[in-house]
Amino acid sequence: MKNKRTDFDTRFWAVRRKHSGFQLMETFFKFNDLAASKKMLNSIMNYAVKKDRWIKEDPSVIFHFRQSMQSFVRAGYLITLKEKKRTVTTQREDTSPLFLGLLSEKEYHHPLLVFKKAFREYSVQEFDYFLSGMVYFSLGAYDHLPERNMISPYIHLTKMLDAAHLILERRGKK
Known part of the structure; x- marks a missing residue:
């Protein structure tokens, strides 16, 4: 008898074909602006740590953003798996602190280091758990604080x- 497993993961694509991490990231940024994504992530995080307030945004927008961020995290993981084949670097030049954002100068010149460091500390499932928890706590008032550290994954996502x-x-x- 064959061992049949039911796959409960959501499928975002109509066909079952492999996608590269770069294609998934390009798709993410076609539908989500960098500044708007960081602003949405920041507001979800701010409301998640407030006990008596919840986010005013439509819950469907928040849920869609969570789904797209989960896809983004998986794309980053795919890039780190295939990192040996490609390297994305730039020549050493004087960079303005405005261009760096949260990235260090070393991370600015080798941006794949950000993904490697993030996935060394947290797995894809832990990022999914973090995103789900942030969305849950931002959509309603609650009595208890989140059980885990929410700041470190938030910083990793912003840097990613x-x-x-x-x-x-x-x-x-x-």
């Missing part, structure tokens, strides 16, 4: 957004 945008920008220049 900056690094991904930088990677795609540099790929476009080639």
Whole structure:
């Protein structure tokens, strides 16, 4: 008898074909602006840590954003798996602190380091758990504080957004 498993993961694509991490990131940034994504992530995080307030945004917008961020995290994980084949670097030049954002100068020149560091500390499932928890706590008032550290994954996600945008920008220049 065959061992049949039911796959409960959501499918965002109509066909079952493999996608590259870069294609998924390009798709993410086609539908989500970098500044708007960081602003939405920041507001969800702010409301998640407030006990007596909830976000005024439509819950469907928040849920869609969570789904797209989960897809983004998976794209980042795919990029780190295939990192040996490609490297995205830039020449050493004087960079303005305005361009760096949250990235260090080393991360600015080698943006894949951001993804490697994030996935060394947290798994894809832990990022999913974090995103779900943030959305849950931001959509309603509650009595208890979140049980885990929410700041560190938030910082990793923000840096990953900056690094991904930088990677795609540099790929476009080639």
